[in-house]
Amino acid sequence: MSSPTLTLAAVGEVGKGFIHERTSxxxxxxxxxxxxxxxxxxxxxxxxxxxTLQHLELVSLAVLFGFTIAFTLAVLAHRRRWLQSPLLAAxxxxxTIPSVAFFFLLLPLTGRGVDTAVIALTAFNLQVIYxxxxxxxxxxxxxxxxxxxxxxxxxxxxxxxxELPLATQEIIAGLRIATVSTVAIATLAVFAGxxxxxxxxxxxxxxFKTNIIIAGxxxxxxxxxxxxxxxxxxxxxxxxxxxxxA
Amino acid sequence: xxxxxxxxxxxxxxxxxxxxxxxKRYPGSAKAAVEELTLEVxxxxxxxxxxxxxxxxxxxxxxxxxxxxxxxxxxxxxxQSVRERNPAQLxxxxxxxxxxxxxxxxxxxxENIAAVPQLLGWNKERVxxxxxxxxxxxxxxxxxxxxxxxxxxxxxxxxVGVARALAADPLVMLMDEPFGAIDPINRExxxxxxxxxxAEIGKTVLFVTHDIDxxxxxxxxxxxxxxxxxxxxxxxPAELLMDPADEFVEDFVGADRxxxxxxxMRVADIDLWKAPLAEVGQATAEVRAALEGAEVPYPLLxxxxxxxxxxxxxxxxxxxxxxxxxDSPLGPLLDRDDIMRxxxxxxxxxxAQYAAVVDGEGRIEGVLSVEIIxxxxxxxxxxxxxxxxxxxxxx
Numbered sequence: 001m002s003s004p005t006l007t008l009a010a011v012g013e014v015g016k017g018f019i020h021e022r023t024s025x026x027x028x029x030x031x032x033x034x035x036x037x038x039x040x041x042x043x044x045x046x047x048x049x050x051x052t053l054q055h056l057e058l059v060s061l062a063v064l065f066g067f068t069i070a071f072t073l074a075v076l077a078h079r080r081r082w083l084q085s086p087l088l089a090a091x092x093x094x095x096t097i098p099s100v101a102f103f104f105l106l107l108p109l110t111g112r113g114v115d116t117a118v119i120a121l122t123a124f125n126l127q128v129i130y131x132x133x134x135x136x137x138x139x140x141x142x143x144x145x146x147x148x149x150x151x152x153x154x155x156x157x158x159x160x161x162x163e164l165p166l167a168t169q170e171i172i173a174g175l176r177i178a179t180v181s182t183v184a185i186a187t188l189a190v191f192a193g194x195x196x197x198x199x200x201x202x203x204x205x206x207x208f209k210t211n212i213i214i215a216g217x218x219x220x221x222x223x224x225x226x227x228x229x230x231x232x233x234x235x236x237x238x239x240x241x242x243x244x245x246a
Numbered sequence: 247x248x249x250x251x252x253x254x255x256x257x258x259x260x261x262x263x264x265x266x267x268x269x270k271r272y273p274g275s276a277k278a279a280v281e282e283l284t285l286e287v288x289x290x291x292x293x294x295x296x297x298x299x300x301x302x303x304x305x306x307x308x309x310x311x312x313x314x315x316x317x318x319x320x321x322x323x324x325x326q327s328v329r330e331r332n333p334a335q336l337x338x339x340x341x342x343x344x345x346x347x348x349x350x351x352x353x354x355x356x357e358n359i360a361a362v363p364q365l366l367g368w369n370k371e372r373v374x375x376x377x378x379x380x381x382x383x384x385x386x387x388x389x390x391x392x393x394x395x396x397x398x399x400x401x402x403x404x405x406v407g408v409a410r411a412l413a414a415d416p417l418v419m420l421m422d423e424p425f426g427a428i429d430p431i432n433r434e435x436x437x438x439x440x441x442x443x444x445a446e447i448g449k450t451v452l453f454v455t456h457d458i459d460x461x462x463x464x465x466x467x468x469x470x471x472x473x474x475x476x477x478x479x480x481x482x483p484a485e486l487l488m489d490p491a492d493e494f495v496e497d498f499v500g501a502d503r504x505x506x507x508x509x510x511m512r513v514a515d516i517d518l519w520k521a522p523l524a525e526v527g528q529a530t531a532e533v534r535a536a537l538e539g540a541e542v543p544y545p546l547l548x549x550x551x552x553x554x555x556x557x558x559x560x561x562x563x564x565x566x567x568x569x570x571x572x573d574s575p576l577g578p579l580l581d582r583d584d585i586m587r588x589x590x591x592x593x594x595x596x597x598a599q600y601a602a603v604v605d606g607e608g609r610i611e612g613v614l615s616v617e618i619i620x621x622x623x624x625x626x627x628x629x630x631x632x633x634x635x636x637x638x639x640x641x
Contacts, residue, residue, distance in 0.1 A: 147348025150313055150420075151362050151410065152337035165352045240352045240394040 037210045054195035058186045061118045066125030074133035095127035103192035117194025125178045132174025136167025172234040183223040260289040260450040261417040267319030279305045280475030290448040294465035302475030303454050311340045341411030341419035345426045347403050349395040356391040362414040380409040401432040419451045504623045508587040518612025521546040526570045530563045547572045552609045554602040
């Protein structure tokens, strides 16, 4: 295994002030190959406050924008069927572009910072949310739609009172996948200058496992928390899905 | 208040429905799905549109609430042309029941029933009161009001479907094979319930089915349709069975149409035989004398209220007096208001030649025999008996 100094050299400027100062002191733990240094963790946990908040902001904004855009597109495409395939292809392309590549593509246009990161993460989100909304809407039984029309609901009433409520489960399922993926991908936002939990990982270097475990652990907890919130919303919003069948 | 206005309109009762050359042509199809349909359904009657699949009966029905748009011609509800109405508003005044029921899975039973009143902007108290009233009308436990449709059986769901259609007291009801997806036992029950309900509410109903037996049972009038929505015959059930307009109708009604007629008659509608009666303790010589020339070869033992007790055999008459215990049990006992078809079934099932018919108090009215029924079915004069009472089929 390489020595701390070698690692530092590989990370270059980014690592300055994170491990460098520490290693110059005599801290035995992270100078060794130990998996996790509790002492260091206890002393330095407050370093992760800002990156965590940044990460939260990145994910929230990206999911919010992603949902707004994808949901609107899906509702539009539900009315105008011919839009469905082109939109699926377009969001598919955005989904496939590697996030890091996307950041670098955007840099000349939007510069380094949160904006660039949020734009790329939003674009990444569209596909899943769009597809799930379309699937949810098309899964509404035609008999229910026919009845709604037959009793005199207008197209708009059918959409808002029948189709969207019945698609809620699928839509939120899409949101959950999108949110959890975004929490993971947002660790790359640091390459766009967007901060987040990727920053301490990048700064600490690949050999400083305690740091990676803490930053990664926070990201996992954040993903679980988001998922739990969305799952709760899903259950509260669709009480009819869990009734005992006759 | 706008809601009051709507209420007044919606409680005006039933309206006649008149097709005036209504035509439906689908683009790219040479033949019209429904060609110049002209038909009048009187207010408060059930008109059944029946025919083989693809004959255009459902299309014809759906033109009324414009879930299928009319290409040419028009349909009038009362004096009002449906083509001049806003489709969504029109539909709120027309009850709509479909085979797949189509209850809103995400709404409770009460909310499902309240769907149309809500669209009409009724206030909460009125919607709730109407919901409760309808639950009672369709005989559903009030505890089910807060359940979701998935928690109800198919039969219960379709009752709710009917209640939803009735909620805003519509002028007209459209029922598209409403009981088609229900098992036979529940279907019969739902049919009977609906007929009872209809006797109370007297709506104008357009009822689509492919089942001629259901049509005969449910319809005040039946329009037998062939492809292109052309009416082969429009008549009362009795008329259809007695006097099919052409071979198509005859085929569709089926070879057993004579038997089907029995479904339309009650026991009291036919001339019964007089039974020779006997009372306990009566002299057997007297009873034997009464048997001479009687249509029924056995005397019927009755009590002092003339309620039948059983049949007397030769052995019973061997003594001087009529014994208290008759040799043969009574067998099937019929009410004068029983449906003739059921009466025949009782006779066949009881392996009996004769059945005593009683009135509401259980007193003997006469005797029905298998022979009477077969003679009735065979006699040409019987076939014209009811014919004169009903009007000629219109074309």
